[in-house]
Amino acid sequence: MIPVLLILIPLLTGLAAFFFKNDKNVRLWSLGVSLFTLGVSIMGLSLKDGAGPLAFHGEWMQTLGSSFSVKLDGMGQLLCLLNAIAYPLVILATWNSSYKKANNFFALMLLAQAGMMGVFLATDALLFYFFWELALIPMYFLCSQWGGEKRIAVTFKFFIYTFIGSLLMLIGILYIYSHTPDHSFSIESFYNAVLSRKEQHTVFWLIFIAFAIKMPIFPLHTWQPDTYEQSPTATTMILSGVMVKMGLFGMLRWLFPVVPFASFQWGDFITSAALIGVIYASLIAIKQNDLKRLIAYSSIAHIGLMCAAAFTQNISGLQGLMIQMFNHGINIIGLWIVVELIERQFGTRKISELGGLAQKAPVLAVLLVIVALANIALPLTNAFPGEFLMFNGIFSSKTNYYLWFTIMAGIGIILGAVYTLNMIRKVFYGTTNELTNTAMDIKWNEKLALGIIVAIIFLFGIYPQFLLNSTVAVTDTIIDKFEMLNNTLPKQ
């Protein structure tokens, strides 16, 4: 029942939120229900993988061979937890931002949460596709309605991009479906689908494009910086913190186990693209003057590294990726919160116009520095174990180019440190100017949100074992599929 609750709570409460009249009430309402969702999600954590309440199967669209089946496994648990933690944090941190028609804003946010939960939980391909799109539609409205000046065109680009991707994925899903032994969309049938090598290549690209756009990896990333910049920051937090993980998650759940051969074959190619993206995005980030764009490019860099780790297809790489998906989500939300605070206070995001904030807002500065250090994966922060494992994975992967890949990833990390530290230096240290002279320190709710993030950073930095434990079973299944299906593949 837990997975159903995780979807239904945000869905129903989101629909209800449309009817609120009062601004304040709807905030309280969404904070309350998102805390409730968090509670349910933590309850799900306390149960063992494979326990009864963690799965649900209902009849739905039988004539099509589809059903409403959802399951909460280790990887899903982490991402649902991320999704559930993100919402209270976002609502808390943006408590003082005002939105026109706040009821619609929060309703759409909650609906997006329901969609993302569904993506992480579905064990039926058609259901997965439904939720995949459902998460997108509220985002489209959120960004176009409450975003910056160029929001309409930018969001439209984002929508068309992802829509093309998802339609191609739909064809891929149908293709696999027509090759399943029992003509069903369930994940088991998909894992048992018999596809020749040639067919695997077709399916791989049909589906991978959708995930590549969503993540996004180079060269399909062009929608991302604009969208992050133009969206309202609360939405950007969700987009970059949770939603982009849908792409990575999709690969692990729906792509690798179904077409392991093609995934392996194209690994080098995609890893190269992803790592070029890492360096490229980092270089652009160094030159950025706009805080939002800087973080947007930093996000591309991080996701590129994660994508490369996914294609290592060994235990270390995959496990590092899974825990990094969670930790990156937490860290980037922290960075966005800081940006939001700065923008709200000074009305600008230009790095050149800021400076010396540390003197005026010491608490903010300390919290930011911690989040930023986590962003560059310093030991004792939560990102360290993940990145370490991913590096290890890339270094020990089966490809001939592993050394090159490791070097490229390493350069990416160094560049990451450059732009992050540069940003801290320019914004928080140095001399104050007219604008920043008036700076005030942050309020209690913002302190609370950032404080929670910092706590999580240290908690999982010092004790990552919990994250590792919950992902080990899923990693093993994927690796098993690789070995098993590679052996039994029909030759063609």
Added chain:
Amino acid sequence: MNALLLSAILGVVMMFSGILLKSKAAVRNLAIAGLCVLLLANMLEMCGIIFFNIDTKGMIVFDNFSLLFNSIAFVSTLLYLLLSARDMEKVGVNYAEYFALIFFILCGITLTSSFKSLLILFLGIEIISIPLYILTGSDKKNLKSNEASLKDFLLGAFSTGLMLMGIAFIYGAMGTFSTVSIGAFTASKPSALLIAGMLLLLFSMSFKASVAPFHFWTPDVYDGAPTVFTSFMATIVKAAVFIAFIRLFDDAFGFQQKQWQLFIAILTVATLFIGNITAVFQQSVKRMLAYSSIAQAGFMMLSLYAMNADAKEGLLLYTAAYSFATIGIFAVLIKMKDYTFDGFNGFAKHQPLLAATTTIFLLSLAGIPLTAGFLSKFYMLKAVMAEDKNLWLVIFAVLMAAVSVYYYFRVIQAMYFKEGDAQPMEVTPAFKWTLVVLAALVILLGIFPDLLLTWFYF
């Protein structure tokens, strides 16, 4: 059979109601009541209760497919009348006659959905077309309406000629009008006469269904006709033609699928391409919807291409999804004074409910999940995918579907994200509630398509 006779009788009744009933409201209510009776009679036939038992010598067979489509057409017409019947008053003075013509068209629709003989097909198509010529030109003082009517008539007559010639050729080749006997023909090599006849039928049906490259009349006629009637023409009539199309090719030419499949594929690609790309450049929502109807026809053509169980099932769902959504959008559009995209600017602020329902209809047309439009497109893709080698056709279709998002979302953008003074409009609460019901239907079919499709197998 119930529906066939009743619709003809109701047509006559409506004709005289104009003389007997003085108030327009009474005429309208009579029409709506008549339609309810018609729907009920058809439903009863689905459950095996038949009022009239006439031996048609196998020329007309009411099977599940035709009965279910009749029901879809009647429900769509009912919703259409509930939403837009009032707006017909503005078109001209012959209020009752419009309803009479609509009932005659419905009579033709029952024929095209149930024929087993080429003659009945011809009759059905003509019974649909002739009232349509009149409805198109019903705004007598408007030059555009006259032009549209004339264009429709001339080109329509021409394509009817083609159809007759095709039927004659086929009769010459086979010595029968019965689609079943033609379909039973299994000789390895069909005669040139038969192929020529088949192609002529294909072209004339393509013309009626506005499939590219026979679509040129569509935008002008849809644009010129009074918007209330465009709504009817572009939805229910078009769906009926497609049903006839698939019925004809399934029954009569199914055995030669390989021969015409490539033809259909080319027509499909052309229709999808022209419909979608041209729609992008439109400035008027009405004209955009005309091109969108061509684009949607392209998707429906996929069912002809695949011609399997999924395709027939999917086409029924498609006609329902497409008709519901388009009728809804037109119902709102009729109330607008400015048909351009800019006319919708700021619409959501003034009419939040109408804007929300219109959004649902547009999302359905664009094929977003949880709406009927998605599942109907899904069925089409699935039907084509069942035949392994057609990946390119499917990929082309979805790319075009992505293009369609561009013009459908322009309306949404105008309604929600752009500032503007929406025009004041009079809407009754009944109108609003009917729209809500329609939107609910669209979503319901998108979540539980089985509600509709189980009737296919009852």
